Amino acid sequence: MNNxxxxxxxxxxxxxxxxxxxxxxxxxxxxxxxxxxQESKVSRIENGKQNASEDDIHLWCRLTxxxxxxxxxxxxxxxxxxxxxxxRRVLAAGAENRQKKSLPLYQKTKVFRIWDPNMVWGTIxxxxxxxxxxxxxxxxxxxxxxKEAAVAKRLERQRYLYEGSRIFNVLLGExxxxxxxxGSEVMRxxxxxxxxxxxxxxxxxxxxxxxxxxxxxxxxxxxxFDDKLVLVETYSAEMTVTQPKEIALYREAFDRHRQxxxxxxxxxxLILAAIDHFERLGRESHG
Numbered sequence: 001m002n003n004x005x006x007x008x009x010x011x012x013x014x015x016x017x018x019x020x021x022x023x024x025x026x027x028x029x030x031x032x033x034x035x036x037x038q039e040s041k042v043s044r045i046e047n048g049k050q051n052a053s054e055d056d057i058h059l060w061c062r063l064t065x066x067x068x069x070x071x072x073x074x075x076x077x078x079x080x081x082x083x084x085x086x087x088r089r090v091l092a093a094g095a096e097n098r099q100k101k102s103l104p105l106y107q108k109t110k111v112f113r114i115w116d117p118n119m120v121w122g123t124i125x126x127x128x129x130x131x132x133x134x135x136x137x138x139x140x141x142x143x144x145x146x147k148e149a150a151v152a153k154r155l156e157r158q159r160y161l162y163e164g165s166r167i168f169n170v171l172l173g174e175x176x177x178x179x180x181x182x183g184s185e186v187m188r189x190x191x192x193x194x195x196x197x198x199x200x201x202x203x204x205x206x207x208x209x210x211x212x213x214x215x216x217x218x219x220x221x222x223x224x225f226d227d228k229l230v231l232v233e234t235y236s237a238e239m240t241v242t243q244p245k246e247i248a249l250y251r252e253a254f255d256r257h258r259q260x261x262x263x264x265x266x267x268x269x270l271i272l273a274a275i276d277h278f279e280r281l282g283r284e285s286h287g
Contacts, residue, residue, distance in 0.1 A: 010048030012076050016060055017046040023064035034063055052077060103153075105225055106160050110167065113224035113254045117173030117208070119181070120190060121223075123157045124170070124197055129190045130154050132182040140235075161203060168203040171257050173218065174210040177274035184282035191275045198268060206261030207270045215256035224250055 020042075025031040028042040035042070044050035052060070054074050061070040106123075114121050120129060130151045137143075160166055177194075180187055197203055208214075223231045230241040230250045241247060262270070 006048065008076065009051065012052065012073065013046045013048040015073070016052070019060065019064040019066050020046075025064075031063075035059060103156060105229070106157050109225040110165070111226055112166065112168045112170075113251070114168070114170045114222075115219075115254055115257050116171075116176055116221040117218045118175050118179050119221070120172065120176055120194070121170055122154055123161065123168075124193065125154065126186075126190050126193050127151050127155060128186045129181050132186065136181075161197070161200060166202060168200075169206075169254075169258075170203065171206045171208060171254070171261055173208050174270055174274075177207070177271060178277065184278045184285065187278045188275055188282070191271050191278070194271050195268065198264075204263070205267060206258060206263050207267045208257060208260045209262060209270065212260040212262075215259045216253055219253065222250055222253075224254060227251065 020028075020031050025034065028046065029039045032039040032042045041050065045052045045056065054077055057073045057077060058067075058070050061067050061073065119133070122130065122133075125133070131148075134150045161168065177191060181190070194205065198205055221233060224247070225231075227247055228242070230247055232239040232241065241250065261267075
């Protein structure tokens with residue numbers, strides 16, 4: 001869980017502890033007896049070690065005489081959930097809904113900063129590459145397989161590359177050119193797509209060569225939307241960063257990755273080398 005989510009959860013727990021004490025429950029044990037919960041649950045919630053559910057909040061407020069404040073606290077719980085979303089919960093109804101939620105964010109963002117050391121960024125993926133990504137995601141999390149609908153929504157985002165005055169600063173690690181999503185033919189087509197977008201006037205595509213001196217450790221992929229929000233994807237969850245101090249760190253990380261990147265003809269040469277690799281791979285598999 002990121003710092004902002006944890007701090008918010010701890011602040012909520014402290015507020016609930018105050019409610020309990022003000023209502024005359026001198027100990028967590030006494031309050032646990034009134035709720036029918038384990039005493040350890042009361043302690044974990046009050047110390048920010050466990051998320052309180054919406055039902056927990058309503059019961060807590062009712063027993064302590066703070067029902068008028070329940071709606072505000074429920075909103076806080078939902079905000080914590082938004083800051084750290086378990087993928088199985090996000091994808092419970094399939095990947096299409098998650099892709100759909102991205103569209104308003106893309107619409108209002110003016111400057112994008114994207115770092116992915118291992119994979120081609122979603123908005124510049126071709127359909128076949130994206131299909132493979134969604135297949136892997138569905139299989140890993142055992143969630144509904146709706147790759148066609150999810151791909152359609154992902155491809156909708158591409159219109160923002162051409163509309164308005166948005167600026168896209170995209171950095172990929174050289175490994176992203178070789179991570180095989182869909183086989184040699186798909187990879188060659190995806191790499192051809194990267195060559196094509198090098199000409200887009202408002203998109204800057206940099207590649208960090210695998211042997212380039214680094215100004216910061218490679219780390220994980222992230223997407224930064226203006227200076228307001230950062231999305232970080234892990235194997236287990238999607239983390240939303242909105243705290244200014246944390247956003248500033250991601251901005252600094254992006255700037256440091258950019259110091260190691262190559263652009264223009266040097267980036268084109270790296271992409272062409274990867275295309276040559278997959279052409280040879282394709283010939284060998286058919287030979």
